[in-house]
Amino acid sequence: MSIRLRSLRWLVLYLVSSSVLAAAPDGVVAVSHPAAAAAGARTLAQGGNAIDAAAAVQFALNVVEPQSSGIGGGGFMLIHLAKTGETLIVDSREQAPAAATADMFASEGLAMPFPLASTSGLAVGVPGTLRGVDTALRRWGTMKLAATMAPAIELAERGFRVNHFMAEDIAHDGGRTQLQPETAATFRPGGVPLAEGDWLVQRDLAKTLKLIAARGPDAFYRGPIAHAIVKAQQRTRNEIGAAGQGRMTLSDLAHYQVAVRQPLIGHYRGWTLAGMPPPSSGGLTTIQILKLLERFPLGNAAQGYGFGSPKTMHVMIEAMRLAFADRAVWIGDAAAVPVPQTGLLHPGYLASRSALINPDNRMLTPQAGNPLPWDTSLAARPHASRTHRESLHTTHFSIVDRWGNIVSYTSTIENTWGSGITVPGYGFLLNNELTDFNFMPSADAAEGNPGANDVAAAKRPRSSMAPTLLMKNGKPVAAFGSPGGATIINSVLNVILNLIDHGMTPQQAIDAPRLSVTHATGPVSCEGGARFMQPRFSVATQNALRNQGHTGLGEAGTDGCRQTIGSVQAIVMDIATGTHNGAADLRREGAVIRVKPALALPDSRL
Ligand code: GLU
Numbered sequence: 001m002s003i004r005l006r007s008l009r010w011l012v013l014y015l016v017s018s019s020v021l022a023a024a025p026d027g028v029v030a031v032s033h034p035a036a037a038a039a040g041a042r043t044l045a046q047g048g049n050a051i052d053a054a055a056a057v058q059f060a061l062n063v064v065e066p067q068s069s070g071i072g073g074g075g076f077m078l079i080h081l082a083k084t085g086e087t088l089i090v091d092s093r094e095q096a097p098a099a100a101t102a103d104m105f106a107s108e109g110l111a112m113p114f115p116l117a118s119t120s121g122l123a124v125g126v127p128g129t130l131r132g133v134d135t136a137l138r139r140w141g142t143m144k145l146a147a148t149m150a151p152a153i154e155l156a157e158r159g160f161r162v163n164h165f166m167a168e169d170i171a172h173d174g175g176r177t178q179l180q181p182e183t184a185a186t187f188r189p190g191g192v193p194l195a196e197g198d199w200l201v202q203r204d205l206a207k208t209l210k211l212i213a214a215r216g217p218d219a220f221y222r223g224p225i226a227h228a229i230v231k232a233q234q235r236t237r238n239e240i241g242a243a244g245q246g247r248m249t250l251s252d253l254a255h256y257q258v259a260v261r262q263p264l265i266g267h268y269r270g271w272t273l274a275g276m277p278p279p280s281s282g283g284l285t286t287i288q289i290l291k292l293l294e295r296f297p298l299g300n301a302a303q304g305y306g307f308g309s310p311k312t313m314h315v316m317i318e319a320m321r322l323a324f325a326d327r328a329v330w331i332g333d334a335a336a337v338p339v340p341q342t343g344l345l346h347p348g349y350l351a352s353r354s355a356l357i358n359p360d361n362r363m364l365t366p367q368a369g370n371p372l373p374w375d376t377s378l379a380a381r382p383h384a385s386r387t388h389r390e391s392l393h394t395t396h397f398s399i400v401d402r403w404g405n406i407v408s409y410t411s412t413i414e415n416t417w418g419s420g421i422t423v424p425g426y427g428f429l430l431n432n433e434l435t436d437f438n439f440m441p442s443a444d445a446a447e448g449n450p451g452a453n454d455v456a457a458a459k460r461p462r463s464s465m466a467p468t469l470l471m472k473n474g475k476p477v478a479a480f481g482s483p484g485g486a487t488i489i490n491s492v493l494n495v496i497l498n499l500i501d502h503g504m505t506p507q508q509a510i511d512a513p514r515l516s517v518t519h520a521t522g523p524v525s526c527e528g529g530a531r532f533m534q535p536r537f538s539v540a541t542q543n544a545l546r547n548q549g550h551t552g553l554g555e556a557g558t559d560g561c562r563q564t565i566g567s568v569q570a571i572v573m574d575i576a577t578g579t580h581n582g583a584a585d586l587r588r589e590g591a592v593i594r595v596k597p598a599l600a601l602p603d604s605r606l
Contacts, residue, residue: 025404027595029053030569030582031397032068032483034591035160036060039151040399041593043143050399051079051141052148054407055133057397059152059209063202064160066429067169067416068395068483071212071220072229073431074128075394075411076276077136078263078467080476082404087274087469091259092132092411093460094125094433099247102441102454107243111439119179119420121233121246123432125461126256129411134217135258140405146213153213156206156427159199165588167196169393169416176420180235183422183429204427225426226253232423233430259335263469266345268294269500274469277341279333279459282410282466282481284344285323285489290496291345292319292354299501307502307512308537310544311359316497317517317524317550318357320490322366325520326353327462329368332452336459339452343375362549366520394483396467398571400580402597406571408467408479410488436461464488470496472575478506480570482585487525490516491566506572506583513537514565523552528561532586537561 027044031037039060040053048056054077062070069075074094080087104122105112117123137145170177170193177187186202187194194200211219219225230253233246263274266287273290275283296315297303304311331339343349349371356363394412413419413431421430434455443451453462466488467481478499482491491514498509511534513527524545527533542553542560554560567585569592574581584590 025402025578025580026597027053027399027401028571028580028582028592029057029397029399029595030571030584030590030592031057031061032395032567032569032585032588032590033061033064033163034589035064035155036397037591037593039155040397041595042151043148044401044595048143048148049141049403050401050405050407051136052143053399053401054397054409055137055141055145055148056151057399058129058133058409058411059149060155061395061411062428063152063155063205065166065395067166068393069129069411069413070428071130072127072418072423072428073411073413074125074433075132075409076280076282076463076465076467077132077407077409078274078276078469078479079136079140080406080469080479081140085474087263089261089263089276090132090136091261091279092128093279093463094128094431095252095256096125096434096437096455096457096459096461097246097248097252098457099249100434100455100457100459102443102451102456104247104455105435105437105439106441107240112240112243114435115174116237116240116244117439118415118432118435119176120236120240120244121419121421122236122244123419123435124233124246124248124421124430125433126248126252127431128256128258130212130217130220131256131258135260145216149209149213153206153209156202156209159201162194162196162198162200163589164196167194170194173417176415176417179420180422182424183417183420186422186427202427204425206427208426208428221253221256222250225423226250228423228426229253229430232421235421264341266290268496270472271500272471272474273496274471276463276466277334278331278339279335279461280463280465281327281331282464282489282492283468284331284341285327285464286466286468286492286496287345288323288326288350289319289489289493291350292322292357295354296359298497299503307498308535308541310541313515313537313541313545314362314548314550315357315359316515317522317545318363319354320517321363321520321522322353322356322369324486324518325366325368326371328520329449330371330452332454332462333460336456337450337452340371340375343371343373346371346374349374394465394488396481396483396567397569398479398481398582400479400571400573404573406469406476406479408469408481410465410467410481410483412465412483433461436463466492468492468496470499475575476573477575478570478572480568482566482568484566486518487516487565490514490518491568495568495570506570506581510568510570510583510585513561516565522550524550525552525563525565526561527563527565528559529564530586
């Protein structure tokens with residue numbers, strides 16, 4: 001397949017110079033919010049590289065999409081360096097405090113109710129985003145932290161227009177903008193929810209960003225802001241009392257550690273993928289699903305496959321069910337528990353798992369497999385998988401600069417509006433990332449259950465975030481990712497299959513309706529709620545899947561594909577023409593901005 005390019009409906013031409021150097025490709029940013037995209041474009045236009053621009057976008061997102069990500073949260077930044085060809089991951093995932101325990105979300109033998117636990121300080125992980133961005137800037141950026149923060153400070157101080165998506169997120173907030181007075185004061189001033197078109201100024205947040213710009217990340221991880229974070233996460237819901245208070249201390253904040261990791265590498269039909277290693281399941285589970293599917297001719301309509309055919313959708317569902325059963329048991333923070341990565345990706349193990357997929361019949365509930373014989377360093381037995389609810393929000397953006405450096409960055413505060421707790425006086429929301437851990441401890445030596453995702457001191461909760469780099473013949477061709485909790489993995493998978501098996505352009509691959517299952521038992525979620533999601537999954541196809549026993553699709557004869565899943569922003573490098581392009585997602589206000597290279601084209605400092 002060759003990735004074909006076409007001009008985008010949302011493409012904004014950002015001409016920095018009217019004279020274009022023929023040899024230099026454009027820088028491109030693809031972001032879920034136009035104002036944050038503009039912050040990235042401005043940084044590229046000033047001569048910054050992709051890492052500088054990523055910092056600017058992330059800080060701007062904290063202002064214009066505060067419900068999804070920010071300095072109170074964490075994330076995974078994939079960086080590809082043009083000069084060395086190296087790809088690496090800056091892991092700024094939140095950590096559990098030192099005082100965290102495996103049973104802290106359990107009360108009298110039962111899991112705490114999610115709505116209460118997730119809006120209490122107990123759910124707040126030690127935030128990593130600021131340290132992550134700062135680490136990336138220091139190592140691979142060319143600009144000072146303060147310079148990359150300037151657009152965000154302007155947006156917070158001068159304000160911006162609330163878009164449709166933020167207004168919807170306030171209107172349907174599950175209470176999260178109402179529970180704490182500081183959050184309500186910002187997003188429901190005078191008790192009235194902000195509406196689309198309203199002007200939002202965030203003075204406290206501007207003050208915080210200025211403090212950090214002046215004094216560096218230590219202004220956040222030590223001193224008055226750190227004190228305010230520790231105090232704020234002691235808030236709890238009355239219904240769970242002191243059990244809901246956060247356990248984070250000043251020492252936890254001062255000792256937060258960013259990890260720089262190697263990506264997980266997988267191969268699919270001659271393409272190479274670089275994805276997220278643990279503590280994210282993003283790379284492992286995506287690669288597993290692809291490998292389980294590789295023996296099926298997904299793109300071949302003559303053999304009954306092709307996009308949206310019952311056969312293609314059935315085998316996708318089955319592969320997802322198998323991989324998610326493994327994920328639930330085996331994947332967690334590899335720094336805290338042994339994760340059998342080699343076994344889970346071993347061709348022999350994958351062949352045995354793929355053999356369980358019958359193209360005509362639905363499996364009964366698949367169990368996790370046993371990758372350990374394929375992974376000689378570890379020893380334990382498989383057992384039934386446990387699952388728990390995951391939320392649907394976060395943000396993803398991708399950037400390529402004129403030199404070919406790439407950043408693909410997913411960051412989050414977990415649920416939309418995170419814990420709902422705004423740090424008083426400082427204007428940023430705290431995450432509820434620790435709810436990504438198992439609520440009930442699952443480790444059981446007798447059963448061979450490693451408790452891969454049980455809570456433990458300083459551990460990172462398992463993530464699904466999956467910034468992904470797709471390469472051909474060793475050269476990057478596309479980078480993308482998505483929000484959406486566990487569905488992230490399937491959004492990324494759908495896009496990969498659309499590009500490689502179905503020969504779609506990047507924009508078609510993003511527009512096309514998605515299919516997702518995140519548990520061994522189902523149910524199936526599928527898209528079709530918006531007109532741009534083409535080609536549609538037909539009712540006849542849905543009926544065929546229902547007849548096989550797939551659940552979640554509603555009544556026979558009706559259109560059960562009504563969901564919206566994820567929000568993918570991609571950048572694309574056309575090897576043949578040497579050009580850079582982007583594609584963004586209408587599921588949010590995705591924007592692609594191109595930045596023409598300036599006249600003088602200094603060498604990349606990477
Ligand atoms: N907490 C989720 C994860 O790390 C991301 C949240 C979301 O995408 O909604 O996988």
